[in-house]
Amino acid sequence: MSDTTTAANQARAGIKSADFDIVKLLLEGRAFFALIAIIITFSMLSPVYFSVNNFLIMSSHVAIFGLLALGMLLVILTGGIDLSVGSTLALAGVVAGFLMQGVSLEMFGVILYPPVWVVVILTCAVGAFVGLINGVLVAFFKVPAFVATLGLLYVARGVALLMTNGLTYNNLGGRPELGNTGFEWLGFNRLLGVPIGVVVLVAVAVLCSLLLNRSALGRWIYSTGGNERAAELSGVPVKRVKVTVYVLSGICSAIAGLVLSSQLTSAGPTAGTTYELTAIAAVVIGGAALTGGRGTVRGTLLGAFVIGFLSDGLVIIGVSSYWQTVFTGAVIVLAVLLNSIQYRGRRRAAAATSSPQTGKASE
Numbered sequence: 001m002s003d004t005t006t007a008a009n010q011a012r013a014g015i016k017s018a019d020f021d022i023v024k025l026l027l028e029g030r031a032f033f034a035l036i037a038i039i040i041t042f043s044m045l046s047p048v049y050f051s052v053n054n055f056l057i058m059s060s061h062v063a064i065f066g067l068l069a070l071g072m073l074l075v076i077l078t079g080g081i082d083l084s085v086g087s088t089l090a091l092a093g094v095v096a097g098f099l100m101q102g103v104s105l106e107m108f109g110v111i112l113y114p115p116v117w118v119v120v121i122l123t124c125a126v127g128a129f130v131g132l133i134n135g136v137l138v139a140f141f142k143v144p145a146f147v148a149t150l151g152l153l154y155v156a157r158g159v160a161l162l163m164t165n166g167l168t169y170n171n172l173g174g175r176p177e178l179g180n181t182g183f184e185w186l187g188f189n190r191l192l193g194v195p196i197g198v199v200v201l202v203a204v205a206v207l208c209s210l211l212l213n214r215s216a217l218g219r220w221i222y223s224t225g226g227n228e229r230a231a232e233l234s235g236v237p238v239k240r241v242k243v244t245v246y247v248l249s250g251i252c253s254a255i256a257g258l259v260l261s262s263q264l265t266s267a268g269p270t271a272g273t274t275y276e277l278t279a280i281a282a283v284v285i286g287g288a289a290l291t292g293g294r295g296t297v298r299g300t301l302l303g304a305f306v307i308g309f310l311s312d313g314l315v316i317i318g319v320s321s322y323w324q325t326v327f328t329g330a331v332i333v334l335a336v337l338l339n340s341i342q343y344r345g346r347r348r349a350a351a352a353t354s355s356p357q358t359g360k361a362s363e
Contacts, residue, residue, distance in 0.1 A: 030338055031286050031302035034331075035309060042313035049316055056195055060187075060263065062308030063197035064089075064256050066301055068275055069282035070208050071252030073300045074245040076283055077212075079225045079292030080138060080145040082246065085253040085279055087156035088130045089272035092257030094160040096123045097169030097267030124254045130156055131250025135243030153276070160269035168268035172261065187262030197259045201301075204252065209297040221245060225292025281328070282307055285335040306331070 043050035068085045075082045099119045102111040114122075130152060137148040189196050212218035220241045223231040232238045261267040286303030288295025307328065314324045 030335075031299055031306055034285070035302055035306050038306065038309050038313060042309075042317065045317050046313075049313060054316075056190075056193070056198070058309055058312045059305075060195040060197045061312060062304050063195070063201040064260050064263075065275070065278050065282055065308055066201045066304040067204060067252050067256035067259065068279035069286075069300050069304045070204055070297065071249030072276075072279040073283050073286075073288060073295055073297065074208065074212075074221065075145075075249050076280075076288055076290060077221050077225045077292055077295050078242055078245050079228065080242065080245070081149060081280070081290075082131075082134060082249045083146065083149040083276050084130060084134060084152035084156055085249060085256075086272035086275035087153045087160070088127050088250055088253035089257040089260065089275060090269055091130070091156045091160045092123045092127050092254035093261040093267035093271055094163050094169070094269055095126050096120075096258055096261055097172055098163060099123075100172045101169060120258060123258055124251050127250035127252075127254025127257070128247050129250070130253075131247040132243065134250070135246035138246065139239040139242035157269065164269050166269065168266050170266045172265055172267065185262070186259055187265070197263065200255065200259060204255065205297055205301055212297065217241070217244065222293055225294075227293075278307060281332045281335070284332065284339060287339065289339060303335075 039050070048054060068089065072082055072085060096119050099114055099122065102113045134145075134149050134152055137143040137151075138145045186196050186200075191199050212221065220231070220236045220238075223234070223236055224238050224241050228238055257267075257272070260271060264271075282303035283295065283300050284290065284303070285306050286295065286299030286301070288299065310327065310331065311324060314327060319327075
């Protein structure tokens with residue numbers, strides 16, 4: 001009789017374990033499954049959606065959000081937030097456009113047209129500088145990340161407006177006869193059939209993955225977000241880590257600004273408005289915890305593709321832009337809800353593991 005009871009208990013435990021594994025699989029792979037569901041749904045609704053060329057075009061759009069999201073991931077892993085990425089993108093694009101127009105030196109009566117690689121370096125330096133200010137305010141002056149980056153959001157956008165007087169740089173072709181070919185190639189050229197913007201996204205994603213998984217800085221980032229006080233007591237240079245992630249976020253935003261300007265063949269001070277919210281959404285949909293310490297590059301990229309493919313799919317089938325906003329918001333809320341369920345389950349499991357005596361007593 002006891003053997004039968006034991007067998008029945010084991011069977012029930014196996015069923016519960018299988019159910020738990022399925023639920024765990026669905027929760028952890030929700031971004032991937034959501035992306036597959038989006039592709040299948042829009043492929044049935046539109047005959048032009050499921051094609052290699054359309055996927056490549058949509059991927060080039062996703063590259064902008066993906067680059068911003070990767071920088072945002074590094075910040076969120078430390079328990080911070082960066083609301084200035086959209087404005088930094090606009091400022092970087094304006095700086096690149098300004099340089100492409102030629103720098104006039106009236107004193108010498110000449111106009112300098114810097115080569116593309118100089119424009120790229122200077123633009124990334126601008127993004128790094130904005131990130132540096134954010135990092136110093138958060139790490140050394142203890143300004144809440146939300147407030148510090150919100151302030152830089154307005155400052156960067158204001159500087160971009162001042163530089164252009166509210167106008168847009170439209171001619172970004174450079175001067176080929178002077179060695180400046182412009183950076184339209186970044187938005188329109190392809191490498192082995194893949195848009196250059198997507199290649200740039202993949203390269204940055206690989207670098208971020210190596211940083212997080214194969215370096216001491218990556219371990220410091222995760223430990224800072226997991227428990228900042230414990231990390232500091234363990235010898236982690238928490239302040240330096242925070243400054244570094246904000247600088248890297250600024251550089252990612254600058255690269256996104258270059259890609260976007262090249263795709264539009266113009267640079268305006270209003271570019272990237274609300275993009276910071278899209279970047280945060282991509283990170284959350286990818287399974288990262290806003291409290292820090294949890295998140296992956298793979299998940300963030302999937303989150304960016306979910307948002308990008310959903311938005312473009314709604315455009316292709318002719319859905320109103322107002323409804324697009326509603327659907328995107330609903331996806332974000334659902335992602336946050338699933339995050340809460342996933343990590344609450346992990347906390348309960350950790351609590352049960354840390355108190356084995358209680359578990360034995362309950363048995």
